[in-house]
Amino acid sequence: MNLIYTFLKKTKKNIILFLMSAGLYIFYVNFFKKIQLLKIENIKKKEDNIGILFAIVFSFVTHTYIVQPFVIPTSSMERTLLVGDFILVSKIHYGLRMPMSPICIPFFTHNNIIGNIKSYISIFQWPYFRFPPIQSVQRNDIIVFNYPKDSNHKIIDRKDHYIKRCVGLPGDLISIKKGILFVNHKKEKSFLEKQQAYFIKTINIPLNIEYLKNKMDIEDIECIEEKNDEYFYQIMLNEKKATQIKNLFDNIVFIKKYILPIHFKEHSIFMNYSDWNRDFFGPLHIPKKGELVKLNSKNIHVYNEIFTYEKVNKFDMTSKKYYKVKNNYYFMMGDNRHNSSDSRYWGFVPEDHIVGKPIFIWMSIDWDRKNPLNIFNWKFRWDRIMKTINNQHSYLSLFFLFSFSYLIYFLFKNEKS
Template sequence: MHQYFVFSGVFLFFEYLIHILGTWRFYQKSGINSWKIFIPIYNIFILLKTYNRSRWYLFLLLTPLTSIILLFILWMDLIRFFGRGRKKDILLLFFSAGLYIFYINFFEKIQKIEKIKKKEDHTGILLAIIFSFITHTYIIQPFVIPTSSMERTLLVGDFILVSKIHYGLRMPMSPISIPFTHNNIIGNVKSYISILQWPYFRFHSVQSIQRNDIVVFNFPKDSNHQVIDRKDHYIKRCIGLPGDLISIKKGVLFVNHRKENFFPEKQQAYLIKTENVPLNIEYLKNEMDIEDIELIEEKNDEYFYQIMLTKKKAIQIKNLFDNVVFIKKNIFPTYFQEDYIFHSGWNRDFFGPLHIPKKGELIKLNLKNLHIYNEIITYEKGKIINDPSEKYYKIKNNYYFMMGDNRHNSYDSRYWGFVPEDHVVGKPILIWMSIDWDRKNPFNFFSWKLRWNRIMKTIN
C-alpha cells in the first residue's frame, strides 16, 4: 500500500516540476506573484479560479492519468488566453505531448489578451468523458463475451458489466495509457507505457471469491504483455479456492474429494451417431439454440457428430430424433495424454489430484511436484529451482483454479495452471445487452439478432 502511494506521489511531483517549467512565464504575465507559482496544488487552484473552472477539477489530481488530463485542460486555457487558441495550436499541444507549451513559454513573446472572443463551452462533454473514464477504471467496466468457453451460462455476444469493487478495487499498475483501451491499439501497438509500472495494491474486498463464482481475470500466461493489468482478459468459473484439492475422474469434477454440485448450464462434448438420415442441423441451431455442431464422419449412411450439449439438451435430442443410434459423452480414456495439459500424463477428463496453493502455507517440494509449483516459485521469487534442495517453500499469494462451463471447449486452468490473486479483475454482475451474431462472420451486421430474454439479466 505505502509503495503504491509513494510511486503516485513521486509521479505527481515530477508533474508539478514539468508544469512549473512549462508555464512560469504565463503565470508572471497574468500578474500572479512568483511565490504562488511554486506552491503545489495551490498553483493549480489559482489557474482554475482565474479561468472560471470548477474547484472540483482538483480531484483529478488523485490519479496519474486524470492529473495529466487536468494539466492539458489548464494548458489549453493558458494558451487560449494568450492568443494561441486556434485549432492549429490545440493540435500542436496534443500531438507534441505538451512540448508545444514549453516552446511558447521559452521562445515566443506572449501577451495576455484582455478581451477574448467567447467560445462555446464544452466543459459538460469533457466532464462526462472524464467521469465515464473514472467509472470504467475504478468501478464498473464493460466487456463482451467473444468465445463459447462459458456457454450456456454466458453466450457469445453477451455484453456484460463487471464490478471492480466486489473483490477489492485493484489500482492500475500501468497508470499512463490511452483512455478506454486495454493493451493494444492496432496490431501489436501498445496503448500504454510499460516503463512506468506501479506496484500491486488492492483495497479491501466487499466479498471474497466464493467457490463457483464467475470471475474476470488477467490471463497469467499472456507473454505479449508483462504488466499484469494489461494482460488479456479471461472469464471463467472459479471451481477451486486456495487450499482446495482438485481432481477430475471420467469428466466429473471433485473438490476436496466431494463431487461437484450439479448445475444445468454445464456443457460437455457428446458423440452422436445416426443412421440413414443426418441430424437436422437447422432445427438444432434455430429451435434448440445449439451452436457447436461438428460432423466427424459420414460412412455407409451412418453419420457421426460431436456436439457441445447440456445434459438436458442431450436427453431432448435422444427423445426427438428416431434415427439416433446412440448419444454419449466424449470422455478421454485415462491413458490418453492430451497436448498442452498442465501436467503430463493427465487430460481434461482425468486430472489431478492437484493442491491449490494458499498464502502463507509451506509446500513440501520433491521431484514429483517441483514442476507443478516451479511456475509459482518463479513468479514469486523470480528464479527457477531445478533441484529441490530447499525442502519447503512458503507461498506468498493466494491462487485460484478456473474452468469454463463449456467443459470440453474451454482453455482454462487445466491447461495453463493457477490464477494468482493479483490477476483478479472483478465480478460480472449484469448482462446489459446480448446479440446473436454469425460466429463465422460476426461483422455481418444484417444477421444480428437481439436476445431479448437476456437483456438486463443479472449474472449469478
C-alpha cells in the same frame, strides 16, 4: 424609436443619440446586440464543453475504478454466458485493484491498438495494490481475470482478459474423474448450464443442423464421419439439450458423453504431467498464502510456476526443502468443459490477476460467429437483455420505463425552450 426601446432601456441618453445620429444609432445597436449574442453563444459553448469534459472524466473514473464493460467472444462459458453477451464487471466486489500502467490510451483499447502496437507504455509501472474486498472469492463464482500466461504483456493489468468459473480455492484439492470434478474428494454440485462433448450417431437421415442452430440455439456441431448411411457427430450440449435431442429425432442410434480414456495423454495439459487429460486430471493441490510447502520431485513442477509468479529464483530453491507461499491461487474452469482453455491447461490464477465479478448482462446479440461484423444477421436475445448473470432477475421493463420517461422529459424540455 420602438426598435430602440425593444433592445435598449428607455433613457434620455439613448433617445438623444438616436436623434443626433438621424437614426444611424440603430446600426450601432444592431452591431452591439450581435456581439452580445456571440458572447451568450460562447458562454453556452463553454458550458457544453465543460459538460462533455465532465462526462469523459466520469466515464473514465467509472470504467477504471468501479465497473467495466466486456463482451463474450468465445463459447468457453456456454450455456451460462453466450457469445455476444455484453456484460458489466464490478471491480470493487473482490477489492479494487489499482491500475499498474498509468500511461495508456483509455476506453477504446486494452493492450494493443492495432496489431502488436501497444496502447500503453511499460517503462512506468505502479506496484500492485488492492483495496479491501466487499466479499471474498467464493467457490463457483464467475470471475474475470488477466490471463497469467500472456507472454506478450508483462504488466499484469495489461494481460488479456479471460472469464471462467472459480472451481478451486486456495488450499483445495482438485481432481477430475470421468469428466466429473471433485473438490476435496467431494463431487461438484451439478448445474444445468454445464456443457460437454457428446457423440451422436444417426442412421439413414443426417441431423437437421439448421433446426438445431435456429430453433434450439446449439452452435458447436461437427460432423465427424459419414459412411453407409450412418452419420457421426460431436456436439457440445448440456444434459437438458441432450435429452431434448434424443426425444426429438427418431433416427438417433445413440447419444452419449465423449470422455477421453484414462490413459490418453493430452500434451497441452498443465505442466504436461503424467497421463492427465481434460477428463482425468489430478489430484492437484492449490497453493494457499502462508502455507509451508515441502518441495520434492513430485511437486517441483507445480511450484516452478509459483516461483515465477512470486519472482523467486528457481536455482536458489533447488537446495531448499521448504517454501512459504506468498499469494493465494485459484483454479478456473469454463462451463463448456470440453471447449475451454482453462486451469487444466495453463495452471493457477494468482490473486493479483483477478479483475472483478460479472454482475449484469446489459445487451445480448446472436451474431454469425464466422462474420460477427455483419450487422444484418444480428438478432437480439431479448430474454437475456438487462438480466443478472445468474438469470434470476430481469430489469428490462425498468429499462424501457426509464427510456420512455427520458424521452418524454426531452420532448417537453425542447417544447418549452
